[in-house]
Amino acid sequence: EAGVAQSPRYKIIEKRQSVAFWCNPISGHATLYWYQQILGQGPKLLIQFQNNGVVDDSQLPKDRFSAERLKGVDSTLKIQPAKLEDSAVYLCASSTDSEQYFGPGTRLTVT
Amino acid sequence: DAKTTQPNSMESNEEEPVHLPCNHSTISGTDYIHWYRQLPSQGPEYVIHGLTSNVNNRMASLAIAEDRKSSTLILHRATLRDAAVYYCILKRWGAGNMLTFGGGTRLMVKP
Numbered sequence A: 001e002a003g004v005a006q007s008p009r010y011k012i013i014e015k016r017q018s019v020a021f022w023c024n025p026i027s028g029h030a031t032l033y034w035y036q037q038i039l040g041q042g043p044k045l046l047i048q049f050q051n052n053g054v055v056d057d058s059q060l061p062k063d064r065f066s067a068e069r070l071k072g073v074d075s076t077l078k079i080q081p082a083k084l085e086d087s088a089v090y091l092c093a094s095s096t097d098s099e100q101y102f103g104p105g106t107r108l109t110v111t
Numbered sequence B: 001d002a003k004t005t006q007p008n009s010m011e012s013n014e015e016e017p018v019h020l021p022c023n024h025s026t027i028s029g030t031d032y033i034h035w036y037r038q039l040p041s042q043g044p045e046y047v048i049h050g051l052t053s054n055v056n057n058r059m060a061s062l063a064i065a066e067d068r069k070s071s072t073l074i075l076h077r078a079t080l081r082d083a084a085v086y087y088c089i090l091k092r093w094g095a096g097n098m099l100t101f102g103g104g105t106r107l108m109v110k111p
Helices: none
Strands: A005-007 A010-013 A019-024 A031-037 A044-050 A053-056 A065-068 A075-079 A088-095 A100-102 A106-110 B009-013 B018-023 B031-038 B045-050 B061-064 B070-075 B084-092 B105-110
Touching: A005 A088, A010 A019, A019 A088, A019 A106, A031 A075, A044 A065, A044 A075, A075 A088, A100 B045, B009 B018, B018 B084, B018 B105, B031 B061, B045 B061, B045 B070, B070 B084
Parallel strands: A010 A106, B009 B105
Antiparallel strands: A005 A019, A019 A075, A031 A044, A031 A088, A044 A053, A065 A075, A088 A100, A088 A106, B018 B070, B031 B045, B031 B084, B061 B070, B084 B105
């Protein structure tokens, strides 16, 4: 069974630039999550989708972050404009009704 | 949300058992105890979960105190590949499958 795919794996941008991350969940998984993991901390949930609808985006900084999940499959997370404090690993996960399966993450460095 | 408390780090010798503790004194009756681990440069992966009874799987065992205010993840024979950050997470049944990560325990395994 293929796992959760994410791209790119690494990205370096300057502050005030824009960036987008892509996630392809495990086939058949209705729920998709985006997490932000700052170095030395546990992952923090940014947004949760059920099919193509948003279940929880209470911790998403909506002034600069946006996410969509078209057709209930792939998802993109965008940051516009980026700040230095957005430097982190962005993890995508998917699940059926129990455990979550995580992708390898995208490491973002904002300079 | 009920919180968990874990030691920041632990050390173990290779091929010896490891007991990773977690305190969750404010756990509610519908909170499941989940454990995930995160190997270096990877996304978290599911390890085990339980509600009241002790649980075993191919990766580990979970021992849950009778009052459910603490639990212990047991790795029966630690290997170098078990070096990771281990997260103890309470997940409320029916709460949308959300995971709230704390800081976890960094397990170091010495050869």
